[in-house]
Amino acid sequence: NVLMTVALNKYRSNAIKVLEQEIANCLKLVFPEEDYNVRIDWKTNSGSGEPSAVMMIGKRMPDGTYDYMPPSLQNGGLAKQLISFSAVSSILAMLGCKCIFVDEAFNSGDGRSLQELAPLLMSLLDKGIQITGIEHKMQVFDGLPRRVFDLQKNRITGSVSIVETNDYNMDDLKEVSKLAQSLEELKPDAKEDTVDTIDDWLLTN
DSSP states (O other), rough: OOOOOOOHHHHHHHHHHHHHHHHHHHHHHOOOOGGGEEEEEEEEOTTTOOOEEEEEEEEEOTTOEEEOOOGSSSSSHHHHHHHHHHHHHHHHHHTTTEEEEEEEETOOOHHHHHHTTTHHHHHHHHHTTTEEEOOOGGGGTTTTTTTEEEEEETTTOOOEEEEEEEEEEHHHHHHHHHHHHHHHHHSOOOOOHHHHHHHHHEEEO
């Protein structure tokens, strides 16, 4: 039992460490000037014994320390949505999922701020992850390789039909796919005891 507890604690610590770093990396791609740090606190309920994890987002203060707050207290709706998306996409990546489904995940952003999401979304494409989303604000995907289905809903029958299909920057997508495949082929076979990135995590779990 002691050995199992030690192994479980090490596994959990590695998972939390990877998640903290990956979520912070996602945030820095969109808000580099904020210098966000991420802390995940793991605890067990003293009554029920059920485990839980609480994510805290830290912003660097002038003295170099971080002031941590829960995501719900961050300024701006887009920041909150970005934190949620970063956490979910990082967890899915750790599970080896290659597809993310979103429904107006960034509807709090305006035209200019939405365009700043491109580096984050492109980083997911670089990893070979497909993003499937329902979106009314097309600025979210500006400049990204994508296939867009324009849908129309019949308000009487409730059925939805495809009105038009358009491809954008698909040559870039082919290059991204080649890069993702190359990175997959370059993965080493050896396993390490500690992990620092999601790729390391997938190799060791």
